[in-house]
Amino acid sequence: MFDKQVLDELALSEPEYGMIVDRLGREPNHLELGLFGSLWSEHCGYKHSKPLLKMFTSDSPRLLVNPGDENAGVVDIGEGLAIVFKVESHNHPSAIEPYEGAATGVGGIVRDIFAMGARPIALLNSLRFGSVNKPHNRYLFDGVVSGISGYGNCIGVPNVGGEIVFAESYSGNPLVNAMCIGILRQEDMTRATTGGEGNLLVLVGSGTGRDGIHGASGLASRTFDDDRELRPTVQVGNPFLEKVLIEACLEAASSGKLVGLQDLGAAGLTSAAVECAANGNAGIQLYIDKVPRRDAGMEPYEVMLSETQERMLLTVTPENLDFISGIFDKWDVACNVIGRTTNTLRTEIFEEGILKGDLPVDVLTDPPLYEIDGIRPGYMDELHSFDWDSIDIPAEGPSETLLKILASPNISSKHPVFRQYDHQVQTNTVISPGNDASLIRIKGTTKGLAASTDGNGRLCYLNPYVGGIIAVAEACRNVSCTGADPIALTNCLNFGNPEKPEIYYQLQNCVQGMAHASEVFGSPVISGNVSLYNETRDQAIYPTPVIGAVGLTENVDKNCDIAFKNEGDVVFLLGADSFQEPISSLSGSEYLEVIHGKVAGNPSIDLELELKVQKSCRSLIGAGLLSSAHDCSDGGLVVALAESCISGGLGFMGSLPNIERWDVALFGERQSRIVLSLNPENLEEFNLICSVNEVPSIQIGTVHAGSFKIEGLVDINMRKISDTWKNALEPSTV
Amino acid sequence: MKFGVVVFPGTWSDKDCFYVIDQVLHQPVEYIWHKDTNLTGFDCIILPGGFSYGDYLRCGAIAKFSPVMKSVEAFANAGGLVYGICNGFQILCESGLLPGVLIRNDHLQFRCEWTNLRIENSDSPFTSKAETGQVISVPISHGEGNYFADGATLDEIEKNDQVIFRYSSPEGCIDMDNNPNGSLNNIAGITNREGNVLGMMPHPERCCDPLLGSTDGEVIFRSISDTLSMRSS
Numbered sequence: 015m016f017d018k019q020v021l022d023e024l025a026l027s028e029p030e031y032g033m034i035v036d037r038l039g040r041e042p043n044h045l046e047l048g049l050f051g052s053l054w055s056e057h058c059g060y061k062h063s064k065p066l067l068k069m070f071t072s073d074s075p076r077l078l079v080n081p082g083d084e085n086a087g088v089v090d091i092g093e094g095l096a097i098v099f100k101v102e103s104h105n106h107p108s109a110i111e112p113y114e115g116a117a118t119g120v121g122g123i124v125r126d127i128f129a130m131g132a133r134p135i136a137l138l139n140s141l142r143f144g145s146v147n148k149p150h151n152r153y154l155f156d157g158v159v160s161g162i163s164g165y166g167n168c169i170g171v172p173n174v175g176g177e178i179v180f181a182e183s184y185s186g187n188p189l190v191n192a193m194c195i196g197i198l199r200q201e202d203m204t205r206a207t208t209g210g211e212g213n214l215l216v217l218v219g220s221g222t223g224r225d226g227i228h229g230a231s232g233l234a235s236r237t238f239d240d241d242r243e244l245r246p247t248v249q250v251g252n253p254f255l256e257k258v259l260i261e262a263c264l265e266a267a268s269s270g271k272l273v274g275l276q277d278l279g280a281a282g283l284t285s286a287a288v289e290c291a292a293n294g295n296a297g298i299q300l301y302i303d304k305v306p307r308r309d310a311g312m313e314p315y316e317v318m319l320s321e322t323q324e325r326m327l328l329t330v331t332p333e334n335l336d337f338i339s340g341i342f343d344k345w346d347v348a349c350n351v352i353g354r355t356t357n358t359l360r361t362e363i364f365e366e367g368i369l370k371g372d373l374p375v376d377v378l379t380d381p382p383l384y385e386i387d388g389i390r391p392g393y394m395d396e397l398h399s400f401d402w403d404s405i406d407i408p409a410e411g412p413s414e415t416l417l418k419i420l421a422s423p424n425i426s427s428k429h430p431v432f433r434q435y436d437h438q439v440q441t442n443t444v445i446s447p448g449n450d451a452s453l454i455r456i457k458g459t460t461k462g463l464a465a466s467t468d469g470n471g472r473l474c475y476l477n478p479y480v481g482g483i484i485a486v487a488e489a490c491r492n493v494s495c496t497g498a499d500p501i502a503l504t505n506c507l508n509f510g511n512p513e514k515p516e517i518y519y520q521l522q523n524c525v526q527g528m529a530h531a532s533e534v535f536g537s538p539v540i541s542g543n544v545s546l547y548n549e550t551r552d553q554a555i556y557p558t559p560v561i562g563a564v565g566l567t568e569n570v571d572k573n574c575d576i577a578f579k580n581e582g583d584v585v586f587l588l589g590a591d592s593f594q595e596p597i598s599s600l601s602g603s604e605y606l607e608v609i610h611g612k613v614a615g616n617p618s619i620d621l622e623l624e625l626k627v628q629k630s631c632r633s634l635i636g637a638g639l640l641s642s643a644h645d646c647s648d649g650g651l652v653v654a655l656a657e658s659c660i661s662g663g664l665g666f667m668g669s670l671p672n673i674e675r676w677d678v679a680l681f682g683e684r685q686s687r688i689v690l691s692l693n694p695e696n697l698e699e700f701n702l703i704c705s706v707n708e709v710p711s712i713q714i715g716t717v718h719a720g721s722f723k724i725e726g727l728v729d730i731n732m733r734k735i736s737d738t739w740k741n742a743l744e745p746s747t748v
Numbered sequence: 749m750k751f752g753v754v755v756f757p758g759t760w761s762d763k764d765c766f767y768v769i770d771q772v773l774h775q776p777v778e779y780i781w782h783k784d785t786n787l788t789g790f791d792c793i794i795l796p797g798g799f800s801y802g803d804y805l806r807c808g809a810i811a812k813f814s815p816v817m818k819s820v821e822a823f824a825n826a827g828g829l830v831y832g833i834c835n836g837f838q839i840l841c842e843s844g845l846l847p848g849v850l851i852r853n854d855h856l857q858f859r860c861e862w863t864n865l866r867i868e869n870s871d872s873p874f875t876s877k878a879e880t881g882q883v884i885s886v887p888i889s890h891g892e893g894n895y896f897a898d899g900a901t902l903d904e905i906e907k908n909d910q911v912i913f914r915y916s917s918p919e920g921c922i923d924m925d926n927n928p929n930g931s932l933n934n935i936a937g938i939t940n941r942e943g944n945v946l947g948m949m950p951h952p953e954r955c956c957d958p959l960l961g962s963t964d965g966e967v968i969f970r971s972i973s974d975t976l977s978m979r980s981s
Contacts (some may be wrong), residue, residue, distance in 0.1 A: 163858050167889070168799040170760025254802025258757050345757060436860045436889045439797075440955050441764045455959060457767065571959065 018521075024051025030382060037377045045371045049378060052281035052319060053288060056546050059381035062512040063544040066522055069529040070539040076501055076539055077538060078200065085126055085206055085276075087540030088198075089502045093459055096200050099130045101140070101193035101467065101506045101562045103545035107248045108190040112157025116190050117165035117251040123194040124171060125277035128260050129326065131204035131267035132196025135440060136454055137166055138504070139176035140467040140560040141379050144185025146423045146743070151180075153155050153186050162192070164433040168253035169260065172443055173435035174452035176467050180423045183471065186550040190544075191506045193467055193562045197456065202268045208287075208294035208329045208355045209273035215287065215298065215353035217257050218342050219278075219325040221308035225249045226282070226321025255324040255347070263326055263344040266338050274329035284318045286327040287353065288361055292379045294329075297358035300427060302365045304352045314363060314370045322715070329355070347709045386512065388519030397476055400614040402597045405677075408609055411478065412676050412727040415609060416652055417738050419681065422608045425649045426742030427660075445575045448661070450492035450645045451563075455570045462570030464498035466563050469508075470648075471556030472602045473617045478520045478557055482527025484685060487624050488647055489563035490535050494628040495643040495688060497573045497635030498565030503532055505542045505561050510554025512546045520557035528559055535620050537563070567636075574635045576644035577661035583641050583717040584666060584694050585658075587651065589627040589687040591710035593670040599682030602641050604649045609677075617685075624686040625708075630707040631688050637703065639696040646687040652680040652728065654689045655714070656735055659722055665732045668715015669725035676727055691717055749976040754791040754820070754836075756811050761797035761833060764953045766906040769794075772956045773969050782814040791976045792829040793820055795836025797889070798953060807850060807892050808838035817843055819944050829873055829972060830945040834890055837937070837947030846940055846947045847905055848897030850890075854930025862962075863950055866916040866934050869909045872939055873975035874946045875969050883920045884964035886950040888928055893949035895931035895938075905938055913937035913948055945981040 021031055024047065034050055035041055042050065051591050053059055060067065072081050074089075078096055081087035086100045120137060127134050139162055144151040166173045171194070206216065216294075226249040266272055274294065276286045283305070291298045302314045308322075330338050335351070342349035356362075361378060363371040373582025419425055432447040444462060445453035451466035468489035474481030490500040505528060510517040532539050548555045567573065578585075587593075600606050601615025634640050642662070648655040659666050673679040690711075692700055704711050715724070721731045751769045755762045762779060769777040771879025780787070787793065800811035811817070817839070824830045824845055832840040840846040853859060862885055870880045878884070897905065906913060913936040917926045922934045929949075937948025 167858055167860075167891070168758070168802065170798060252802070254758050254804065257760065257799070257802075425802050433861045434858045436858075438887055438889060438951070438960075439760055439764065439958060441767060441957070446958055727815060744909060 023047065025055055026051050030054065032384060043371065045318065046373055046394065048315050048319050049284050049371065049373060052284050053378050054381035056544065057274065057280045058285050060544060061381050062384050062546060063507065064383050065385050066525045067542065071524055071529065071533055072274055072538040072540065074538040078542070081540045085130060087538065088203060089540060095197060095199050095456070096464065097128055097195060097564065098130050099193060099195040099504055099562065099564055100126050100541040101191050101504045101560060102126065102543040103506050103508060104190045104192065105188065105508065105545050105548055108158055108188055109186065111248040112154045114248050114250050116158040116161030118249045118323050119166045119190050119192045119257050120162055121251045121253065122279050123192045124169065124256065125279065125326065126193045128195035128263055129204065129206065129275050130196065130198065131202045131264065131275065131276040131737065132198040133264055133701050134171045134194050134260065135442065135463060136195040136198050137171050137173040137192065138465055138467050138562065139173070140469065141176065141178045141186040142189035142471065142558060143180050144182055146180050148185065151185060158188065158190055159431050159434060159702055165251050165253045167436045169257040170439050172437045172439050174437050174443055175447045175465060176190055176455060178428055178431060179471065181471060181556060183556045187548050187555050189508050189558060191508070191560045193504065195463065195465060195564060199200055204267045204272055204275040206276040206290050206293055207274040208290040208296045208298060210294060210296055211357040213273050213329045213331055213355045214335055214351050215354045216328040216330055216338065216349060217305060217325060218328060218347055218349045219253060220255055220322050221306045221348065222317055222320045223308040223318055223322045224320060227316055227319045245445040249321050249323050251323050258345050258347055259324055259326060262342050262347050265341050266328065269337065271334040271337055272328055272330060278325040278327060280321065282319055282321045288375060288378050290327065290329065291361065291375045294355065295358035297360045297375060298353055299356055299362045299364060300353040302363055304350055306348055306350055314365050318363065341448055355591045368577065386515060386518040388522050389515035391516040392517055398616040405610055407675060407677050412680060413730050416680070416728060419604060419608055419649055419653060420656060420735065420739040421603060421742040422427045423743055424604055425653055427435040428743065429738045429740065430743050444570060444573060445496055449575045450495040451498045453498065453570065453573055458518035460569050462498060462567045462573065464493045464496040464565040464567065466492035467560055468492065469558050469560035471558035472613055474520070474524055474557040474559065476602050477616055480619060482524035482559055483531040483621065484617060484619050485559050485561045486528050486531035486535065486684060487619055487621070488645065489561040490537060491628055491645050493563045493565035494631045495574065495645050496565065498567040499632060500535060500537045500563045500565045503537050503539045503563050504560055505539055505559055507542070507544045508548055508555065508558040509546050510549045510675065517554055524557055524559045528561065531621065534625065572636050574639055574640050574643045576658050577642055578658045578664045578691050578717045579641040579662055580693065581664060581717055581719055583691040584697065585666065585714045585716060586690045586711050587714050588631060588690055588709060588711045589623060591712055593676050593679045595682040595684050597675065597678050599684040600678060603681060603683040605677065605681035619685040626707050626709045627686045627688060630704055630709045633703050633707065637699065639700050642691045642694050644689045646689055647683060650681040650683050656722060656739065657688060658691065659732060660736045660739055665718045665720045665722050666715055666724045667718045670727065749775060749791045749973065749980060750774060750789055751792050751794060752780045752787065753777060753794045753796055754780045754782060756782045756800035756814055758800045758802055759798035759835065760794055761943065761951065761953060765794050765796045768969055772966060773973055775973055780816060782816045785815050785819045787819045787823050792831060793823055794970055795832040795839050797834030797836060798834055800835055800836065800839065808835060808842035811839045812843040813912045815973045821838065822875055823846060824945050827944055829975065831874065831972065832947040833953065834949055834951060837949055838892065840945060840947045845945050846938060847901050848895055848933045850892050850949065851894045851896050852892050853894050860887065860889040862887050864916050864918050864926065865913040865950060866920045866922065868911050868914055872912055873972060874944055874968055875912055875971050877971040877974055881920060883916055883918060884967065885955065885962050886952050886965055887954050890949055893931065894929045895935040902932060906933065908941055910938045911935055912939055912946060
């Protein structure tokens with residue numbers, strides 16, 4: 015029996031240890047226990063989340079491979095092409111060592127994508143930090159951005175978008191979710207399998223070191239208070255090797271001579287080899303002394319659990335070994351046979367001919383699953399019955415209020431970040447970061463792919479179910495604003511400790527909301543990742559599901575960004591027939607928090623209206639009628655208008671008649687609204703499309719040069735608006 | 749005429765350059781692996797952008813030892829056109845084919861953004877179809893593009909009209925407000941004394957398509973193909 019300290023280190027409970035002994039019929043040795051610790055961790059085994067993830071439906075005629083069968087679902091986009099994409103967290107490593115944590119987060123998600131034979135064509139990042147005014151949060155923010163920049167720029171994959179949100183709940187527990195999209199010819203797809211008996215297991219890439227041991231079980235699967243002691247468990251990235259691995263692995267994949275290809279991510283060789291064996295319904299023998307090391311004297315335990323980056327596991331038949339090694343030799347990448355497949359259905363680990371560990375594959379890959387009875391958190395009722403009369407209309411007036419909100423870190427320009435990312439390499443980027451969604455063309459076709467990430471933790475905190483729906487709706491709306499049809503989703507579930515019933519409730523309800531919305535939009539969730547235990551000193555983060563939506567357009571020339579283009583264009587609000595909104599539309603709004611210091615209310619969404627609004631927007635763009643389209647979300651209508659002005663270098667003049675409270679009209683955040691601009695000559699067709707789709711719309715004003723005016727409310731010159739918005743997030747010291 | 753695009757381990761603009769020559773210029777083009785040494789049949793060699801060998805020691809410092817570089821040097825000495833973009837410019841400086849060096853951006857950050865370039869000398873094989881004083885909009889994408897040379901070298905390249913591009917305002921004004929990385933004299937691109945080797949930090953291959961926002965980069969590629977056509981006729 016191992017003592018509790020050893021079990022704690024592996025994040026295994028005593029009952030789980032008992033289960034292992036029962037199923038093996040004996041006590042495991044230290045090496046074997048390490049394998050269980052990793053594969054039965056939340057990060058690899060999804061102990062608390064698997065039952066919930068079953069709620070995601072995945073029936074879409076576009077799916078070539080179902081998400082359950084591989085690392086990610088594969089989506090048909092026509093002409094023999096397919097895409098895969100996934101978002102993954104690197105929250106805990108980034109909290110401890112922001113540069114390397116974020117850098118290796120990018121490296122990890124990119125390997126997930128090319129492991130399927132797909133060329134990585136775009137990266138996005140969804141980031142959350144505590145208040146940027148606190149020095150430690152600023153340090154994490156700057157470090158994470160530098161890490162993404164340092165790694166992503168080196169590998170030649172454009173970083174086309176994402177979002178950055180600041181809220182105190184993320185203080186000390188930042189969220190770093192990286193998303194990658196890959197494209198492949200359907201016949202080049204590779205699978206994470208060993209195939210049957212008699213194949214060779216080939217390890218390529220970096221020499222294995224002591225970095226990252228217990229990453230999966232230690233960092234990603236429990237909460238921690240003092241992070242300094244955990245610093246050695248963060249891996250260090252080598253983006254150059256990653257770039258070379260991308261090229262060599264894709265060359266190998268397109269040769270058709272690979273049986274399987276898998277990346278070494280969380281739990282390193284253990285997870286890669288055992289999962290491939292499970293998928294291939296095979297057994298494996300690993301010859302641990304054949305694994306090239308960069309540290310002397312490593313124990314088998316360390317080799318099996320190391321999370322050294324930039325390594326891939328290939329399965330090849332013996333006759334193809336020379337051909338495949340030839341490719342890696344050409345790229346000067348180490349390539350070594352480290353094992354073979356058997357028919358025993360066991361994982362056997364040898365060191366210099368001596369058997370060091372011997373476990374059944376099916377026991378290793380079958381962790382216990384926990385369903386907890388969630389309890390609705392007490393704070394919800396209190397915040398839902400919030401007394402709206404307590405919110406006074408700001409005495410400083412609408413113009414000053416707008417400037418304050420434009421300067422808030424959540425609303426202000428993220429250009430100081432995006433300009434550190436190469437968003438143009440591969441020469442496909444049609445719509446750049448800083449818009450609702452980014453758009454990339456697919457060379458050799460007329461197609462384009464739009465991508466956006468979204469997830470409003472504040473709204474999910476107030477109402478996890480509705481927040482989950484809104485996360486999906488907004489990500490899809492962003493994609494629709496470029497003209498693309500959202501065809502599939504990925505997600506990363508960032509939550510606190512699921513063993514607490516209130517946290518489990520948040521998790522369960524968010525997933526339910528997301529699953530419902532995904533079904534309504536006909537956009538399947540093709541992949542995902544779970545990051546639980548996001549707590550520091552018992553304080554959980556906002557429940558933050560991050561949705562990545564990818565849209566397809568058949569005609570990339572017909573696209574739209576958020577910028578106003580021409581003086582004299584008319585500006586419309588799609589999805590509304592009046593400017594009067596209920597005061598509850600301030601629920602969870604930026605205005606309520608920035609101006610009144612409150613996070614309260616109960617968010618809502620009308621999914622039927624949402625669908626119609628998005629469909630009309632895509633039709634309008636497809637018909638070439640619009641000059642711009644901008645999702646109306648954080649900050650409300652007036653912020654959306656200001657952003658369209660700033661992006662286009664133009665001004666606006668309009669009015670909001672028949673309103674009761676200007677703060678609600680300007681800053682309310684009711685969903686399902688899009689700010690559009692168009693040439694007045696297109697008005698007739700515009701009205702026709704809106705009425706066919708039964709979608710309300712209302713004219714707000716016209717595009718002008720010079721200033722930003724809303725009759726009787728706002729009058730600010732554009733220079734002032736633009737400077738306020740652009741300069742808020744500039745680094746204090748460079 | 750035939751273009752060659754050199755691929756070092758870590759290069760990532762190879763496909764972007766290839767695409768422009770193939771799909772925009774419609775000229776023959778082949779990749780050249782960095783271990784190849786035979787450049788027979790090529791008329792212009794492009795050293796594209798990226799992070800060759802990770803740029804771990806100094807940008808371009810390891811790439812200059814790749815076998816292909818000896819051949820590139822001989823090719824340049826024989827008057828062939830050699831064109832380094834971004835990492836290619838850094839490699840040409842490290843190899844001694846161009847004067848000066850590229851050091852860390854003065855603000856210490858990577859920058860990917862649009863810049864304006866004033867064309868300083870259209871009497872070059874790389875700018876023959878442009879006008880001197882013309883301003884083109886071309887993106888940069890680098891962390892180490894801050895051009896530096898000692899005073900004597902700088903005087904010489906200025907005196908010999910080797911400066912081909914300077915960062916400027918859209919109107920062509922040269923000042924520090926329009927200098928994205930701290931380069932001396934706002935230098936964005938230079939040639940060797942003979943004029944047949946060009947290095948520049950900005951990426952013209954990223955702006956040869958209206959869908960990507962600009963076609964300003966085309967003038968450079970068209971100048972090269974024009975020069976090569978005249979040479980062969």
